[in-house]
Amino acid sequence: MAILTVYTKLLNKTLEGARIIDMGSTKTCQCVVLPYDDVVKVGKEYLTGKYAFYILLGKKQIGGPMAYIGQTNDFIVRVGDHKQKKDWWETALVFVSKANEIYASEALYLEYLGWKEAMEANRYKMDNTKAIKEPGLSADKKNDMELFFEEIKFLTRFYGCHIFDKSKNIVHEMGGYEIFTVEVEKRGIKGILQYWPMSKKYSLLEGSLISAIDTSCSKGAKKLRQQLINNPEFCKREGNLIRVIQSTNIPVETGRPSFPAEIITGTSMQGTTALVNKDGKTFADLYLGK
Secondary structure, three states, rough: OOOOOEEEEEEEOOOOOOEEEEEOOOOOOOEEEEEEOOOOOOOHOOOOOOEEEEEEOOOOOOOOOOEEEEEEEOOOHHHHHHHHHOOOEEEEEEEEOOOOOOOHHHHHHHHHHHHHHHHHOOOOOEEOOOOOOOOOHHHHHHHHHHHHHHHHHHHHHHHHHOOHHHHHHHHHHOOOEEEEEEEEHHHHHEEHHHHHHHOOOEEEEEOOEEOHHHHHHHHOHHHHHHOOOOOOOOEEEEEEEEOOOOOEEEEOOOOOHHHHHHHHHOOOOOHHHHHEEOOOEHHHHHHOOO
């Protein structure tokens, strides 16, 4: 059985910091992982003057995790513009050829392949504002870059990002789910949540009525509420209520139910008892052994 060795060089000796992921002498593609704060310092040393394909990755938020795909002949020059105009990204994955096989036309073709596959996979909310058209390239060069792009996809998965991978069956991947309601009758609030216990993820479902007013909710909940309420793609104002017109995820790092309850009501809530399923059982009844 063939063995592929992948090398990771930790540039500041931590798993969370800047690093270089390399597939060894048999492969030419190399990935430089740059947290936002390390971009300039590390990038100047390893990326200056090199043609590159890159992905900007951001936090999970209303509408899903964000990403941007691009290409450049010098990432350090290009990233200065992104720092001024894009305030959401946290990490850059920058792919270069150790054998200097990438030039302007090849980089454009890689950008097209990356954008196309990311859009088809539909796992990330893409910040690219315009569709990327296929550039002209000879058949031989296309073949070379398609093979190179396979290496890009492998290293992207190795890093832990699945931006190019289509989800065949999300229910199977995430396991079973429970439907909870968070209701405040006197205010007309009725939020419907889909909860995936295996992955501890929540979705706020279409048709939910949530409060348009913030009172005592946490800063994190207030920030996400504003993202949701101010986005006409997801919500429509109805007096003191907001109707959810497109289901969306509620990013909760710890899986705690109080956070989505605050998103729905705009107030501080005890989510373990506020989330109730169709049988009258609370979140605590089902998942906390109470």
